[in-house]
Amino acid sequence: xxxxTTAALAGAAGLAALTVGLAPxxxxxxxxxxxxPTGTVTCGxxxxxxxxxxxxxxxxxxxxxxxxxxxxxTDPAWVAQNVGFTITGSTPALPPQPPLNLTALVPPGxxxxxxxxxTVPCGNTVTSSFSVNNGGWxxxxxxVSAFVPC
Numbered sequence: 546x547x548x549x550t551t552a553a554l555a556g557a558a559g560l561a562a563l564t565v566g567l568a569p570x571x572x573x574x575x576x577x578x579x580x581x582p583t584g585t586v587t588c589g590x591x592x593x594x595x596x597x598x599x600x601x602x603x604x605x606x607x608x609x610x611x612x613x614x615x616x617x618x619t620d621p622a623w624v625a626q627n628v629g630f631t632i633t634g635s636t637p638a639l640p641p642q643p644p645l646n647l648t649a650l651v652p653p654g655x656x657x658x659x660x661x662x663x664t665v666p667c668g669n670t671v672t673s674s675f676s677v678n679n680g681g682w683x684x685x686x687x688x689v690s691a692f693v694p695c
Contacts, residue, residue, distance in 0.1 A: 583604060583606050584604045584605050584606030584607075584609070584611075585604070585605050585606075585691075586602055586603070586604045587602065587603050587604075587605075587689055587690075587691040588600050588601065588602040588603075588615065588689060589601045589602075589687050589688055589689030589690075590687065591617075591687055592675075592676065592677075592684075592685040592686045592687035593683070593684065593685050593686075594619050594685065595619070595677065595682060595683035595684065595685045596618075596619060596620065596677075596682055596683070596685075597616050597617065597618060597619065597628065597651065597655075597677055597682075597685055598616070598617045598618075598619055598685060599614055599615070599616055599630075599675050599676060599677060599685045599686065599687045600614065600615040600616075600617075600675070600687050600689075601614055601632075601673045601674055601675035601687040601688055601689040602614065602615060602673075602675075602689060603671055603673050603689055603690075603691040605671075605691055605692075605693055605694075607667075608664050608665055608666060608667055608693060609662070609663075609664060610634075610662070610663045610664070610665045610671050610691075610693060611660055611661070611662055611663075612632055612634045612645075612659070612660075612661040612662075612663070612671070612673040612675075613632065613657060613658065613659045613660055613661070613675070614630060614632060614657070614658045614659055614675030614687070615655065615656075615657055615658070615675075616628075616630070616649075616651055616655050616656055616657075616658055616677075617654070617655035618651065618653055618654060618655055623651075623653045623654075624653070625650060625651065625652040625653060626650070626651060627648050627649065627650055627651075628648065628649060628651050628677065628679050629646065629647070629648050629677070629678040629679045629680075630646070630647055630648070630649060630658050630659060630675065630676065630677060630678055631644050631645065631646050631647075631674075631675070631676050631678040632644065632645040632647075632658075632659045632661045632673065632674070632675050633645075633661075633673065633674045634661050634663060634671060634672070634673045635671070635672050635673075636663070636665050636669045636670060636671045636672070636693075637669060637670075638665055638666045638669040639663065639665065642661070642663065645659060645661045646678060647659055658675075659675070661673075665693045666693070667693050667694060667695035668693065668694075668695050669692075669693050670690050670691065670692050670693070671690065671691055671692075671693060672688065672689070672690045673688065673689055673690075674686055674687065674688045675687050675688075
């Protein structure tokens with residue numbers, strides 16, 4: 546294989562790896578999703594609309610808790626671009642957790658963004674917020690809480 550073919554294949558593989566983690570935003574019909582193979586998902590109401598609409602989600606599987614966000618584009622002419630986000634999580638059972646600040650590529654339609662993983666003792670409530678953290682953009686913060694059953 547020549548160098549150009551190798552570089553093209555490596556670039557395609559890299560692009561495929563980038564897009565695997567960015568699934569389109571699912572439209573939820575209610576605040577609580579069904580128990581899936583990895584746990585029960587609870588998503589809050591959307592944040593204020595701006596360039597993007599955010600929704601905070603918590604997935605609970607035993608004492609394993611995953612905090613993440615869903616983002617949907619509000620502009621039909623949206624062009625895929627990198628956007629800054631912040632995910633926070635708290636529970637009385639743990640010391641304060643540092644926020645997760647990240648940048649994600651948001652394609653037209655939207656994406657699922659971030660993974661803040663916690664181990665939370667059962668019987669506690671976890672609260673999460675997910676917000677756009679992009680200088681000069683209007684804020685769009687969403688929050689959600691979920692109980693970790695015993």
